[in-house]
Amino acid sequence: MNNKETTAVTAGQPHSRILIIGAGAAGMSAAIAARRSAKASGKGCSVTILERNARPGTKIRISGGGKCNVTHRGTPAELLEQGFLRRNEARFLRHALYSFSNSDLLALLSSHGVETEERPDGKVFPLSGDAVTVARAFEELLRESRVEQYYSCRVRRVERKGELFVVTTADTVFTADCLILATGGVSWSRIGTSGDGLAIARALGHSITKPSAALAPLYTQKAPPASLSGLALRSITLVASAGGRCVERRGDLLFTHRGFSGPAALSLSRDVAELMGVSGNCALFADLFAQQSSAELEAELLKQARKSGTQMIRKFLQGCPIAPHSGSFGAAPYGTIPTALVPFIMRHAGLENDVTWSGLTKENRQSLLSVLKRFPLGSVRDVPLDQGEISAGGVSLGEVNAKTLCSRVVPNLFLCGEILDYAGEIGGFNLQAAFSTGWVAGVNAVKVWE
Ligand SMILES: Cc1cc2nc3c(=O)[nH]c(=O)nc-3n(C[C@H](O)[C@H](O)[C@H](O)COP(=O)(O)OP(=O)(O)OC[C@H]3O[C@@H](n4cnc5c(N)ncnc54)[C@H](O)[C@@H]3O)c2cc1C
Known part of the structure; x- marks a missing residue:
């Protein structure tokens, strides 16, 4: 780091009012908010941030495929509704998302030269198309806020001694009056998030909900056929079923060489991981005509059979609109059934390659219908925790005050970002939640001295 405030770790026992562990989105936001808030109220308040990586914002730099989907369009209420599907998690995040909203985040970025653009699907990205510009803006904000920063500095242990937190790294013991834990989740452990913060929180007395995969790919027991790898199905409904329970998600699905990815698979992965945890197995299906009931689709198939008796079924399927809005094969708002998938539909439905509509028995039609509504994708082998975006x-939400992000278990301990037991959808919701909870933690940590 070419940075004046960056201090090499030396022997001694540096003390600060507020010490933050983790310089990701949440930790940086907390540091900036704390310094700004202290300045605004005329208080002196030293803020130190410790980061095990060599620089801040490592995850921001790789987010959104290097483009950084920094937040999502909409009011805080809309973000909570679309981005956080579990009601208790949305409720917990409500105050933070209203206190430091997407508009606040974008204004902060804009004040440091990062203009953003909103995509038609609501995702917001820096106009530069480069995540590094977002990370750099936060580095600049840390610098100008005079946050003391230590990098390549991994915290090994935290103890509460009297009124102080004693924070031990490989070669320094720091003390602080107030501690903010912003160490992130446990996926992508190779870039610093290996769960240290959870062990620290547990040692301090917090209960931890066992980490599990989210926004992760689904690996199947039998990999999809090589000819399908890379194929995308647009706007289908992905269904996962195990032990009599079914969960589903609408969106695009991508075939990979190990199983499935794409928005529908990533979004459903948390539920699938939970089903796997309970049942040990989970079967996947795709509803290619999610907008239509089986009865509506059957009526359409019958209409097609009457209209085009000599047409081969496989020819019909090639280019057949997928998930049409209304009960009509005329328009293809989401694209068509990929040609490469057609032989598999035919095989699963038990149809001969050259069968025509007029040659189709009622049983054939029923099995075609059932394959189109429930195309089998195989059984899940694994939902790899480390591969998840989050x-x-x-840390259990019940043990943290949602209005202040202060621990209900340990005085003057604050927790923010992905270390907390919530998980957002794809679309910029997770970074926004990290920035928002970080901001609220920083502001409230300063209030400890009021
Ligand atoms: C590949 C990928 C792409 C993503 N894309 C997006 C996206 O486009 N939009 C979006 O909204 N979300 C995205 N996310 C999710 C998002 O990046 C995270 O949810 C968010 O960064 C969490 O912020 P955080 O500050 O809580 O944790 P992190 O950003 O993970 O920061 C935690 C920091 O704590 C440090 N740390 C951990 N332990 C210690 C220790 N013992 N001592 C010192 N430091 C420690 C870590 O090194 C890390 O820098 C993506 C995630 C990944 C992995």
Whole structure:
């Protein structure tokens, strides 16, 4: 780091009012908010941030495929509704998302030269198309806020001694009056998030909801056929079923060489991981005509059979609109059934390659219908926790005050970002939640001295 405030770790026992562990989105936001808030109220308040990586914002730099989907369009209420599907988690995040909203975040970025653009699907990205510009803006904000920063500095242990937190790294013991834990989740452990913060929170007395995969790919027991790898199905409903329970998600699905990815698979992965945890197995299906009931689709198939008796079924399927809005094969708002998938539909439905509509028995039609509504994708082998964009689980929300982000268990301990037991959807919701909870934690940590 070419940074004046960056201090090399030396022997001694540096003390600060507020010490933050983790310089990701949440930790940086907390540091900036604390310094600004202290300045606004005329208080002196030293803020130190410790980060095990060599620089801040490592995850921001790789987010959104290097483009950083920094937040999502909409009011805080809309973000909570679309981005956080579990009601208790949305309720917990409500205050933070209203206190430091997407508009606040974008204004902060804009004040440091990062203009953003909103995509038609509501995702917001820096106009530069480069996540590094977001990370750099936060580095600049840390610098100008005079936050003391230590990098390549991994915290090994935290103890509460009297009124102080004693924070031990490989070569320094720091003390602080107030501690903010912003160490993130447990996925992508190779870039610093290996669960240290959860062990620290547990040692301090917090209960932890066991981390599990979220926004992760689904690996199947039998990999999809090589000819399908890379294929995308647009706007289908992905259904996962195990032990009599079914969960589903609407969206695009991508075939990979190990199983499935794409928005529908990533979004459903948390539920699938939970089903796997309970049942040990989970079957996947795709509803290719999610907008239509089986009865509506059957009526359409019958209409097609009457209209085009000599047409081969496979020819019909090639280019057949997928998930049409209304009960009509005329328009293809979401694209068509990929040609490569057609032989598999035919095989699963038990149809001969050259069968025509007029040659189709009622049983054939029923089995075609059932394959189109429930195309089998195989059984899940694994939902790899480390491959997830985020991890679910973490510090129990019931033990943290949602209005201040202060621990209900340990005085003057604050927790923010992905270390907490919430998980957002894809679309910029997770970074926004980290920035918002970080901001609220920083502001409230300063209030400890009021
Ligand atoms: C590949 C990928 C792409 C993503 N894309 C997006 C996206 O486009 N939009 C979106 O909204 N979300 C995205 N996310 C999710 C988002 O990046 C995270 O939810 C968010 O960064 C969490 O912020 P955080 O500050 O809580 O944790 P983190 O950003 O993970 O920061 C935690 C920091 O704590 C440090 N740390 C951990 N332990 C210690 C220790 N013992 N001592 C010192 N430091 C420690 C870590 O090194 C890390 O820098 C993506 C995630 C990944 C992995």
